[in-house]
Amino acid sequence: MTFTNPETGVSLRKFKLEDKQGLIELANNPNIAKNLRDGFPHPYTEEDADNFIQSSIESEPTTRFCIEKNGVYVGNVGLHPDSDIYRKNAEIGYFIGEPFWGQGIASQAVKMMVEYGFKELKLHRIQAGVFDYNVASRKVLENAGFEYEGTAKEAIFKHGKFYDELKFGILNPYEK
Numbered sequence: 001m002t003f004t005n006p007e008t009g010v011s012l013r014k015f016k017l018e019d020k021q022g023l024i025e026l027a028n029n030p031n032i033a034k035n036l037r038d039g040f041p042h043p044y045t046e047e048d049a050d051n052f053i054q055s056s057i058e059s060e061p062t063t064r065f066c067i068e069k070n071g072v073y074v075g076n077v078g079l080h081p082d083s084d085i086y087r088k089n090a091e092i093g094y095f096i097g098e099p100f101w102g103q104g105i106a107s108q109a110v111k112m113m114v115e116y117g118f119k120e121l122k123l124h125r126i127q128a129g130v131f132d133y134n135v136a137s138r139k140v141l142e143n144a145g146f147e148y149e150g151t152a153k154e155a156i157f158k159h160g161k162f163y164d165e166l167k168f169g170i171l172n173p174y175e176k
């Protein structure tokens with residue numbers, strides 16, 4: 001399963017077992033891990049890559065994609081569906097390998113993932129929580145049409161310090 005935007009050269013495609021080394025090269029980076037939940041491993045080992053790719057391949061419907069730019073694997077984007085009374089929502093998560101930052105790739109990939117989440121997964125709402133200092137990620141979400149909904153003061157505890165969490169959300173425009 002692959003989605004391509006011919007204008008930008010950005011594609012989302014399902015993971016393959018052969019993505020393992022590429023994933024480790026992109027993901028094993030403290031500049032990425034410091035902006036994500038502790039569940040994102042650092043260092044990022046072969047076992048982490050095996051587990052991630054295996055569960056991504058098995059998941060149906062697909063909720064995690066490789067991001068490619070002109071056929072080169074440059075990052076990951078995923079939707080994590082919520083449960084119970086929040087079951088119509090999903091949290092979006094993403095990273096781009098550091099050599100590829102600042103080319104508009106995350107903004108394009110998040111837009112494509114949001115379309116997929118609303119049209120194919122029929123989600124009602126997609127949301128994200130951003131560390132207060134992560135200006136690039138805030139812009140990615142705004143570029144993809146998300147609205148800033150508020151700040152959860154010192155909700156994040158990462159590497160021994162508290163950070164405010166900025167909440168962003170977008171509602172499905174295709175439902176009505």
Ligand SMILES: CC(C)(COP(=O)(O)OP(=O)(O)OC[C@H]1O[C@@H](n2cnc3c(N)ncnc32)[C@H](O)[C@@H]1OP(=O)(O)O)[C@@H](O)C(=O)NCCC(=O)NCCS
Pocket residue numbers: 031032033035036094095096097100101102103104105106107108128129130131134135136137139140143
């Ligand atoms: C956040 C991240 C995904 C951005 O990826 P990217 O492909 O470089 O993003 P884009 O190129 O689409 O840039 C989006 C905007 O941020 C700006 N930007 C990029 N890096 C920036 C930086 N270090 N500081 C400030 N602004 C920055 C871009 O200029 C662009 O601004 P514009 O909309 O005004 O043109 C990437 O830096 C990353 O993977 N970071 C680590 C993981 C992470 O933070 N994930 C998100 C967790 S919520």
